[in-house]
Amino acid sequence: MSSEKDRVLVVGGGVIGLCSAYSLLRAGREVLVLERDVEGGDSCSTGNAGMVVPSHFVPLAAPGVVTQGLRWLFDAESPFWVRPRLSLELARWGWLFLRNATEKHVRSSATLLRDLNLESRRLFGELEEEGSFGLQKRGLLMLCETEKMLEEEGKMAERARGLGLVAEVCDGERLKELDPEIEMKAAGGIWHGQDCHLDPRRFLAELRKRILGEGGELRFGCEVAGVEDGGVVLRSGEKVKGREIVLAGGAWTPEVARSVGLRLPMQAGKGYSLTMKAPAQLPRLCSILGEAKVTMTPMGSQVRFAGTMEIGGNSLKVSPRRVLGIVKSACRVFPQFKQEDFVGVKPWAGLRPCSPDGLPYLGKVPGRENVIVATGHSMMGLSLGPVTGKLVAEMVVGDEASVDVGKLAVGRF
Numbered sequence: 352m353s354s355e356k357d358r359v360l361v362v363g364g365g366v367i368g369l370c371s372a373y374s375l376l377r378a379g380r381e382v383l384v385l386e387r388d389v390e391g392g393d394s395c396s397t398g399n400a401g402m403v404v405p406s407h408f409v410p411l412a413a414p415g416v417v418t419q420g421l422r423w424l425f426d427a428e429s430p431f432w433v434r435p436r437l438s439l440e441l442a443r444w445g446w447l448f449l450r451n452a453t454e455k456h457v458r459s460s461a462t463l464l465r466d467l468n469l470e471s472r473r474l475f476g477e478l479e480e481e482g483s484f485g486l487q488k489r490g491l492l493m494l495c496e497t498e499k500m501l502e503e504e505g506k507m508a509e510r511a512r513g514l515g516l517v518a519e520v521c522d523g524e525r526l527k528e529l530d531p532e533i534e535m536k537a538a539g540g541i542w543h544g545q546d547c548h549l550d551p552r553r554f555l556a557e558l559r560k561r562i563l564g565e566g567g568e569l570r571f572g573c574e575v576a577g578v579e580d581g582g583v584v585l586r587s588g589e590k591v592k593g594r595e596i597v598l599a600g601g602a603w604t605p606e607v608a609r610s611v612g613l614r615l616p617m618q619a620g621k622g623y624s625l626t627m628k629a630p631a632q633l634p635r636l637c638s639i640l641g642e643a644k645v646t647m648t649p650m651g652s653q654v655r656f657a658g659t660m661e662i663g664g665n666s667l668k669v670s671p672r673r674v675l676g677i678v679k680s681a682c683r684v685f686p687q688f689k690q691e692d693f694v695g696v697k698p699w700a701g702l703r704p705c706s707p708d709g710l711p712y713l714g715k716v717p718g719r720e721n722v723i724v725a726t727g728h729s730m731m732g733l734s735l736g737p738v739t740g741k742l743v744a745e746m747v748v749g750d751e752a753s754v755d756v757g758k759l760a761v762g763r764f
């Protein structure tokens with residue numbers, strides 16, 4: 352048994368921290384996860400839409416997002432919003448975002464995102480075989496209310512097929528065939544055959560159980576204030592020893608990263624979800640509403656609706672207008688659901704860690720080889736959890752990376 356000073360400290364017990372911890376344990380290292388929240392708390396990793404998405408090969412920073420975002424700025428129920436505020440960090444992030452929202456960036460990121468997502472999906476499958484957490488490999492429906500959106504998504508489907516992914520353009524009849532359990536008002540849609548869904552809370556609970564089963568340790572209610580030689584220091588002043596440190600604190604990672612001299616451009620992208628306990632209909636497949644950017648995911652006997660990307664600081668305050676935007680869109684496309692059905696359903700809010708180019712940060716801190724950053728997964732943190740964990744473990748034990756992640760270097764800005 353090695354001593355405390357030889358273990359790996361993982362800062363953050365969200366999906367990225369837990370997947371990293373599990374992979375590190377499987378690679379033979381001792382691990383302690385330090386999480387400031389309580390066990391089973393409400394991090395971004397718990398209330399998300401639960402989708403595993405090889406279909407998402409386009410990063411958040413893309414040309415269409417800027418034009419669409421500008422149109423949505425003045426609509427209080429829109430799915431995308433930037434809260435105007437005087438902040439140098441926000442200004443720098445916004446500038447970097449605009450610089451990266453190009454067709455060239457989208458093209459050069461597509462293969463990497465596809466490879467990461469496909470490898471993660473494979474790993475999800477392996478994890479499910481080791482013990483079920485309810486992974487559903489049924490694909491995802493991208494539903495389009497208008498012919499115009501169907502045409503746009505049809506082009507995306509063509510691009511997906513060009514990358515070797517399964518993407519089928521469906522008319523109304525085909526949609527009904529794929530999911531007879533739910534009424535949909537849509538001009539058509541795309542079936543992304545390799546996408547999957549799961550209940551993220553159940554997945555996280557399973558990971559925590561497996562980490563303990565592998566001899567790992569989890570400590571809750573302890574906030575890491577900074578990294579120092581030979582470990583980390585907690586907000587309480589306590590020092591915790593460890594040889595390597597993995598920074599997986601989601602949207603808050605830049606605060607800890609500052610202690611090792613790393614300035615990590617990051618904004619929190621707030622999103623909401625509403626989980627209905629006794630839904631009018633229970634779909635078989637998860638779906639995304641193309642126009643409204645609202646998702647619907649069956650989770651056991653429940654259904655979760657989610658959406659919105661608000662770039663507006665680290666507050667978890669809920670905007671009732673934007674939640675109403677989610678409800679209205681859901682009821683429009685799934686007519687069996689009525690606005691009254693949402694009365695009493697408490698909105699959950701989570702902060703996505705968003706880098707300015709829409710790609711994760713994954714790698715060693717320049718000049719601090721024992722500190723690894725794993726964050727910035729934006730809309731894909733659940734989906735990319737297992738592959739991120741695997742790559743973190745490879746970095747720590749010194750194995751060759753199974754996917755070339757040079758583009759994700761933490762000092763790239």
Ligand SMILES: Cc1cc2nc3c(=O)[nH]c(=O)nc-3n(C[C@H](O)[C@H](O)[C@H](O)COP(=O)(O)OP(=O)(O)OC[C@H]3O[C@@H](n4cnc5c(N)ncnc54)[C@H](O)[C@@H]3O)c2cc1C
Nearest residue numbers: 363365367387396399400402575600601622731732733734
């Ligand atoms: C509405 C919504 C829907 C989404 N849907 C999907 C989806 O379908 N598929 C998908 O792939 N992704 C989805 N996402 C994105 C996904 O949820 C995130 O990318 C992912 O959860 C990020 O995981 P994380 O572990 O990096 O961060 P978090 O889940 O935020 O975890 C970070 C943890 O670190 C802890 N922490 C922070 N600082 C410290 C510190 N100093 N000391 C100790 N602990 C600390 C925090 O308390 C937290 O528990 C969605 C997000 C939202 C908001």
